[in-house]
Amino acid sequence: MDFAFDARTEELRARLLAFMDEYVYPAEAVAHEQRAGLDSPWENVPVVEELKAEARRQGLWNLFLPDSEHGAGLTNLQYAPLAEIMGRSPQIAPTVTNCAAPDTGNMEVLAQFGDEAQKKQWLRPLLAGEIRSAFAMTEPDVASSDATNITTHIERDGDEYVITGRKWYISGAMHPDCAIFIVMGKTDPDGADIRRQQSMVLVPRDTPGVTVKRAMRVFGYEDHYHGGHAEVVFDHARVPVSNLIGEEGGGFAIAQARLGPGRIHHCMRLIGMAERAIELMCRRAVSRDAFGKALARQGVVQNWIADARVAVEQLRLLVLKTAWMMDTVGNRGAHTEIQAIKIATPRTVVGILDRAIQLYGAGGVSQDFPLAELYAGARTLMIADGPDEVHQRSLARRELKKYL
Incomplete structure (x- = not known):
């Protein structure tokens, strides 16, 4: 089994990683400061608008859409590692690359089910980031x-x-x-x-x-x-x-078509959030002392970091397998795997973020570090796009059906 990314994915990963280091991470604090000075919290933040223009200039735009006519033409397997990278800064990176929900799902719906007039009026300006x-x-x-x-x-x-x-x-x-x-x-x-x-x-x-x-x-x-x-x-x-x-009575089917890619995109970004949490845990562990020795030498902290690394590697493989199946057998054929990652990924990442918050103490729940906001986002995804229990019910019934 070949786990290597293809040449196009590697090239886009390199460009996106550089974009994150040069533009996105430095913009996080700037964006918070600028937003505090706006008349309305919903106004466009200048630095975010600047990064949108830069991302588009660099060709890091609409990467999520597999339709080559409207998007980057990437497969789910190609997009997965890119979404993971963007998940490391989930508030800014998806937004400035025009890869943020709910616009992504809405563009997919319009591209797949909209008529030509609807595409002209709504899809085109969404793809351009104008609305x-x-x-x-x-x-x-x-x-x-x-x-x-x-x-x-x-x-x-x-x-x-x-x-x-x-x-x-x-x-x-x-x-x-x-x-x-x-x-x-x-x-x-x-x-x-x-x-x-x-x-x-x-x-x-x-x-x-x-x-x-x-x-x-x-x-x-x-x-x-x-x-x-x-x-x-x-x-x-x-x-x-x-x-x-589409047609009258087609709303349920369209919703299912929309939610399949949406669920895997969320899981891809969640892995990036977990990687950011592990990085922050390690930086904290080597920079702080408690009870006479560095946190990095405390056995409980070492266990947290080791367990987090194992969990992320497991999740990544499951998400990549799901992406590959969606590409090869379609969303319906990958239904079990989509449900599996929707159940496993948020709850596991919530656990990793919880340990990272614990390691940071008061700082972990503060606005000075991204952990609290990352936790809120990850915990919400145990409800969004169908609560875990709904997916567990459906997945269990599919497994039991083999024996009935």
């Missing part, structure tokens, strides 16, 4: 980890759809450049097939009846770089029937 977007699926009043529970109504009235519902934790919706929502709701709530009741429609943010009510925090963080997470109300918002993505 941002949001994906409106999760609802506060139902267990929307089961998408068949969604209650938002999309009713046809002549040549228009009327959207009524309430969503929350809608990533990207607070960003001033967010111009378009992809909204999932029910066009056929009484349909016999519960997986054919849902559809997806494009709803411009400035549509009458669309209200972005408030920003939702995640462990106290507002996640400014990704455009925040909002509660959004759709009160009889009207859009043309031509704003339907």
Whole structure:
């Protein structure tokens, strides 16, 4: 089995690593300082906008999209190590390379299911980084980890759809450049097939009846770089029937197609977060003394670092195998592996980050180091894109089916 990256991947890795060292890591502190001086926390941060231009100039742009017509044309296996590198600075690196959720998933949906008019109006400016977007699926009043529970109504009235519902934790919706929502709701709530009741429609943010009510925090963080997470109300918002993505009743299938790549992208970045945590642990361990000797000589600290290294190597192999399977047998053929990495990666990385925070003491939970924010992001991914328990249930049923 060949574990080596191909020539194009190695070349992009080298360029991206250099970009991270020269531009991204130094920008982290600068971005925080600049944001503190803005009139609104949602305004574009100057240093981030500068890095977007530099990333695009260097060809480090839209690396996530396998469609060579619109993106870099990389396979999942080629993109995996690049996403890992960007995961080392998950607030800035994905944003400045136009590889940040939810825009990535929305661009994939438009590229795969959008018609030519929708691509021209929305996909092209998203690819160019001229606008941002949001994906409106999760609802506060139902267990929307089961998408068949969604209650938002999309009713046809002549040549228009009327959207009524309430969503929350809608990533990207607070960003001033967010111009378009992809909204999932029910066009056929009484349909016999519960997986054919849902559809997806494009709803411009400035549509009458669309209200972005408030920003939702995640462990106290507002996640400014990704455009925040909002509660959004759709009160009889009207859009043309031509704003339907795909066909009526196709929303559930489109959501599954969107979430497959999204789950593996999150797992790729999580490995980068774990690598950053190990690096920070080692730097701390060799620079601090406690009880008469360096932390690096304390047995418990050595165990934490060794266990973290073993866990990351295991996860990376599983994620790379999953990426390879997605490339060779498709998302459906890699369904078990996608669920496996979605279960294993966040919980393992949360454990590594927890030990790193412990090693840093008070500094670990402070704003002076990235660990607390990394922890919040990793812990959230045990819920996002389907909670762990949903994936465990599905994976177990697939395993048991072999014996029934």
